Amino acid sequence: MKPQAFLVGVAVALLASGCTGGALRDRLLRANATPTPIGSEALPARVLAQLRDFDFAVETLRTRYYNPKVLNEAWEREVNQGREAIARSDGESLEPLVSALSAVIEALGDDNTLLLPPSSPQGNTPRYGGIGVLVDMPRPGKDRILVLSVYPDSPAERADIRPHDAIIAIEGEPVTFEQRDTLLARLRGEPGTSVTISVRRPGQGTRTVRLTRQVIEATDFTRYRRIANTDIGYILPAPSQPQRAAEDIADALRALDADAELGGLILDLRVTRSNEFPVEALLRLFVNGRVGWIKQREQFKPLEMRGIAIAGSQEIPLVVLVSELTSGPAEALAGLLQSLGRAYVVGTPTAKQAFFVETFTLPVSRAQLVIPTGEYLDLTRRTWQSSAGVTPNPASDRAWETFTEEDDPHLRLALDLLGAR
16 A cells, blocks of 8 residues: 555544544643754653654564564654654644554554554444445455445445445446555545445346435445254354454354254354454453464464353354455454364465554553564464465355355355265
8 A cells, every 4th residue: 555545544434433633632732752962952742742642653573573673773763753752743733643554554664563543432333424335445456346345324325235245446436456556536436425436246247226315334244144954053243343243243142053953054154354353252262272373573472262151052063164365363263263173174275464463552542553563373383374374174266245145055065065964
């Protein structure tokens, strides 16, 4: 992502959260920052407060970022330039802080390190004017916006837009990788306004629909069901609510087992890629004892689980579905269960980003720095940060975006492995 686009994105997010302008400046002024002169003159309190956040973020990266090799002279030059830019500012705007941290993060060359606005009060969900889809943005060689999930009672749902669909044009202009940083803003807008998009469904033609934007609550729900005419359960955690996954999957297991014992379970992680996915809580549902390691720089921390059984979860035959979109803790969950022989993994190779991620709150603005501080390893200390990622067994040659829910080759492979009856 380009540094300018990153800056715009964070600034927009901060505005949306209501944490810029007067409210956040008040926080900056109230903070107990220790004034430190830069050069020969003391700086305004607002500038010192921004420097305090900047220095905290930089020191966190220096001491906790998983790959210290990239914290080289070029990166340190970005740090010095950012600090000087903040010191030269008047502190009236957060732009110097956001811009400086954006450049420092960009210099890492790591899309998993993020600067986020202050967290919302517990229970709040993001709201915006839009069409109601969770998407994967264009990638090199893939000029499309891929629909991962559709929010209930949204314009997209009413227009019969579904997961696996690809948005290939907005207002008649083709979607391209080069425009990826502006595309979400074009889909979103004031409630009541309209947007025309062209949608391609796998194996079908392209259609053009006009949608009226509405206020969207960025939330969906965990889907589960018994596969028709089998004793196999299927669970798809809510892609936009990853922090609830452990509780939701436990509830789904109870519901699926209520009428008759399950003969197997399919856990669908093909569009799960959030750093908030609770990998350790989910491991406890399916395994017990030592399951692997977390490597943080040169230190190895054992990953021990005290398992819990819900509706036979410790023994139930298990298949985990993954795809090229699966990343982060969900990728680690699939890899660890596979390495333990606890689950088959079906689909396409994963994103090679099975990081252990931590979130740090900046002391003044309360913005959040999300960084990979380690990586998950199996019991033999093998990593998935390789050219292969988690390799399914059996693997499919069908990418997630090439088929529909009605014609799902990964699901068929999983049912065959579980001996559906």
